Amino acid sequence: MNPLIELKAISKIYTMGRNIQIQAIKNINLSVHAGEFVAISGPSGSGKTTLLNLIGLIDVPTSGTIALDGKIISYNGLAQLHRLRLNTIGFIFQSFNLIPVLSAYENVEYPLLLTDLSASERKKRVEQVLAEVGLSALADHKPRELSGGQCQRVAIARALVNKPKIVLADEPTANLDSKTAQDILQLMAKLNQDEQVTFIFSTHDPQVVKLARRIIQLRDGSIESITGAATSSSSEQTAEVTLTEPQQTASKGRQSWRKNRSTTRKN
Ligand code: ADP
Numbered sequence: 001m002n003p004l005i006e007l008k009a010i011s012k013i014y015t016m017g018r019n020i021q022i023q024a025i026k027n028i029n030l031s032v033h034a035g036e037f038v039a040i041s042g043p044s045g046s047g048k049t050t051l052l053n054l055i056g057l058i059d060v061p062t063s064g065t066i067a068l069d070g071k072i073i074s075y076n077g078l079a080q081l082h083r084l085r086l087n088t089i090g091f092i093f094q095s096f097n098l099i100p101v102l103s104a105y106e107n108v109e110y111p112l113l114l115t116d117l118s119a120s121e122r123k124k125r126v127e128q129v130l131a132e133v134g135l136s137a138l139a140d141h142k143p144r145e146l147s148g149g150q151c152q153r154v155a156i157a158r159a160l161v162n163k164p165k166i167v168l169a170d171e172p173t174a175n176l177d178s179k180t181a182q183d184i185l186q187l188m189a190k191l192n193q194d195e196q197v198t199f200i201f202s203t204h205d206p207q208v209v210k211l212a213r214r215i216i217q218l219r220d221g222s223i224e225s226i227t228g229a230a231t232s233s234s235s236e237q238t239a240e241v242t243l244t245e246p247q248q249t250a251s252k253g254r255q256s257w258r259k260n261r262s263t264t265r266k267n
């Protein structure tokens, strides 16, 4: 089976002015399989955001190839790339990036306005993901009426509402206190397990990094070490998954809204 994400010899050089070049990512090879829960760890400036932006098709590598589901990404067709991103990838950011004038419900619904879904289907989806992140009762609240942890739950719901295969989270807990950070990570781990969404998140918090099944340690744009195995979660697996456990396949009988993905999404 193809990895869900495969980076081959990826480099990213930022050019500033005429003579200054910064190599933010240096020759990275990395495969991530469907259902994984992966942390990208490393000090500030080590390339975490750049790597996530490359995986998320927000940024273009200077050299190397990225394949999603075995298909090498071409950076020529921007509209096609945009559609692929919309259908495949959800993003969660450190500073939540919610729209302040919209309610929690409207923030989550926002990405669906770019799809062909009917109003009733949109409502169903939004209510479902808000329930999954435990925010049904606060759907009408604006971001300023919510705590940091609640805002990040809204952002998680928004990232999931399009039923992406991959959720990328750039330091999702950096603006939260440690208890709330743990809660948010546990919610992400639960969604990873229940919905088989692949999560890749960056962090430099050792408490948060511990919750990942595989930890990719970056230093100066290179992979310094990888800890743990490429383990996908499944509903049969328990929370005591060990880092060395062999890869599991997804359960057949899982009851999940993701099962309906191919029938409800119009491409
Ligand atoms: P991290 O997220 O781990 O802090 P980044 O990916 O943001 O690391 O940055 C990696 C390196 O690339 C740093 O040296 C940073 O200054 C540089 N960098 C990041 N984005 C840009 C940019 N848009 N232009 C120029 N340099 C950048």
Ligand code: MG
Pocket (backbone or CB within 6 Å): 048, 049, 050, 170
């Ligand atoms: Mg960063």
